[in-house]
Amino acid sequence: MTASNLRAPRLRRRSFLGGLGLGLGALCLPSLMPRGARAEPPGPVKRLLMLMTEHGTVYQNWRMRPGNLPEDTDWEAPLGALAEAEFSEILRPLHGFRDRLLVLDGVGMATGHMTGINEHEEGHATCLTGTLAQPVDGGVALAGGPSIDQIVAGVVAEPGQIASLQVSHGSWAYSFDAGGKALPWIEDPWQLYSKLFPNGPVDPNEPPDDLKTIRNRQSSVVSLVREQYHALAPKMSGEDKLKVEQHRDLLHSLGQQLENLANIVCEAPAEPDGGPPWEDPQFYFHRAQVFTTLTTLALSCDMTRVAVLAFSGLRNEHVSAPPGDLHNDYAHQASSDPTAMQVMTNYHKIHAEDFKNILAALDAVPGDNGTLLDDTLVVWGNELCTGEHSMNQWPIVMAGATHHFKTGRYVRWAQKNIIKGTWGDEPQGPPHNRLLVSIARAMGADIDQVGEASVTLKGDTQLPCTGELDRLT
Template sequence: MSFFRTDRRRFMTALGLGAGSLLLPSRFGAGPQRTKAQDPVAPKRILFFITPHGMVPPTWHMRDDGMLGADHELDLTSMSEADFSETFQPLHRHREKLLLLDNLTMATSIAETARVVDGVGHDANEHHLCQAHLMTGTWAVQREGSTAIGGGRSLDMVIGDAVGQPGRFANRIYGFRHQHPYSFLAANEPAPREANPANAFADMMGYLPAEPTETGPTRDDLLRSGRASALDFAAAEFDHVLPRLGAEDADKLRRHQELVRALELSFSGGGVSGVSCDPAVSLEGGEMHQFMQLAALAFSCDITRVITLTAAGLTNAQFGAPDTLNMHQDIAHNSVEGAAGYDPAMAQHMTNYNRTYAEQFSELLDVLDSVPEVGGGTLLDNTTVVWLTELSTGTHWRDQMPRIIAGGGGGYFRTGRYVYYAPTNPTPFSWGAVRDVGPADSHLRVSLMHAMGMTDQDSFGLDEVTIRSTGSALSLRGPLPRLT
């Protein structure tokens, strides 16, 4: 009996291909004799979507400008697309599954600037510090003769430690490098990151047994010979299960089948039917879209429950800026009022830049929302998708941060809202006049751990930082309020 005749169901489950890899309520019956404890429960997952630079405050804000001194929130579900800010309009179709957070502060990164001023380390570059702190929330490693880099195990690694099990990857890091890594195994030890969707796809096949003998077929040979028959078997299983489903679940199964087929076509190589072991990645859809599809399949078949996707840098053509402009020096640094070289044209380019990322984020949500799950929901409903920007603005602000949560995390978050946090504490450090800022983003990290079941954790990274102007401690413990 061939290898793939004995293991093709496991092969399909590892790919999320088989109909059995989906949790469809009508497959299990819906009679009153079933108890809640018997029903399948979709797992919770988390995906971090990280983009470089920052935004333009007036073109992403949706706050009530008459209430900036008080906490308040807005109902996104009742808003028209025109009511959404220019930057976030592409997210409008997902408004019922969104939490837009306004006015958070990267307190640990700001506090590290004060340490450098006091002689602890030498690198106070805001890009470097934010890249080091974004996912770690702790002091960076100030490398002698080099730049600062992450100083602790990152949030995606820690959550992966908690939810990983044998037979499942604890986490996966996909995408592109901005300057420095965001994900770390330990201080000064970046986590492995895969920038090639084809290699990421091959990585998913790692659960298949190793080649049987040194002289026998290699793992690549087995994969190459088995994929076509496995895909054919998956198609037959779809056809077998489909008549047993209710109309709603049948439609969801068809959409999942379309997702599987789209991924197969994206990775088809050289005229060979099905997917080759060393696929030549199709340019159709682009690498970011391929990573989105891979994330959906990895989540849907429980290969991992934690993914970090670092977005590719944009070319000027992608957001309509002239090629003669430098994204960093010409556009980002001159995009916010108050900057020495502020130019409204650069602000518009920066707005278009982030709107393009909003379109990518919305596309990611589309992909996740197309995969059906238990109880009539979708993969998006049981996933917490977090959009993190490296900085608050292109001019290196680290307060007034935007943070976007989508999906709800299996009902953990109350979505459909724009939540504004009033400034209540002095900034940990300022080069000029001291002003009050919103809550530290460290509290959001705690909330994300709680959403993934780690409710015994009350801090991540640093427990507190010192407010330089007062000498008092700013506690970083506890979850961010008003999310659940």
């Protein structure tokens, strides 16, 4: 198609509807459709972005108890009215997004408490799969089935897209295929850039091709069709008139979206520079920024609809830690030793800043229902619940996806289920498998189980792990 094909002649009723692919079938005029054939228009594009970090959290400095709400009952509290100082120390960087957050406190990773192998391996294998970890002699445990990102990718990915992105600073796997095999990471900014833009940046002096010309004329075509709808509506009556008026108003919104989308650059940006060397403390932050920017670009340009970012690699100098090993000397002592507690609180505050930066990047891009953040479910999770390897009270923060979940809330579940584990019994809330089911169903997957169907409670009774998690909507 050439630019001359887009000149706008006078259009009859059927021809102007067809001009945008809005033929009578697409318009869905009720009186022109056979009885029983009416359907709702398709919903917004569904996207999932997960940020995974390590070492659980410092629960005492992550949790919030507005109004001193109790530990032993289920409750929820609105986040919108809370002042910044009322947010916990770790979650305080997210205060500016409080109306779009859903903080989940008390969900348990029961499947990570049952195999008796290294809890880090268990956590990585089960946190996004809900399966029991599969030990590997001389290697890192694998999963017993697919991770939630792969389940969702199987539903939302379109032909020609990248089914999912797995991007890491350097971590064990979180993403697993249907057979439980770990999927490889992209660990270098240039590698991610090359996957998204294999042909490199576009020459800015290159003349526009037909596709660019068409995109430049989209707004004027939408404006023409909207005017035709406006002229047609008074000539109709009843339900048909209402439907035409609704489509006229939708086209007005579409015209505004096209103006906003014109500001999105979906051509290859300049290649990322090498950044500072590993020894420089800014190495971590540079990579986090590049990964966030390129992943946001991939989602906004519909190159992919599913991504997992695994951020690790923080060092002592980042978190004001005295000499020592962050894992063994600080994470393992974070609930009992005051110095370790503050070190690991600083650690998780940096990851809260990472999460905030991801939300801000998505929120800066226009979307179908406001911004790209509104159209994307963003989940911040972990391979453990605490640095001491507990599997109860999994620290989960979700954001965006305002058409899926009721945000602006802090939701607490009491620890009423005593999970029977190899290392001892542990009180937990509802199993995290149900959260994974809720995520899958929100993304369009018609499933009722992710991972194990049940886990064993003290007394050898079974706790079901199927169905959606309550109180999310």
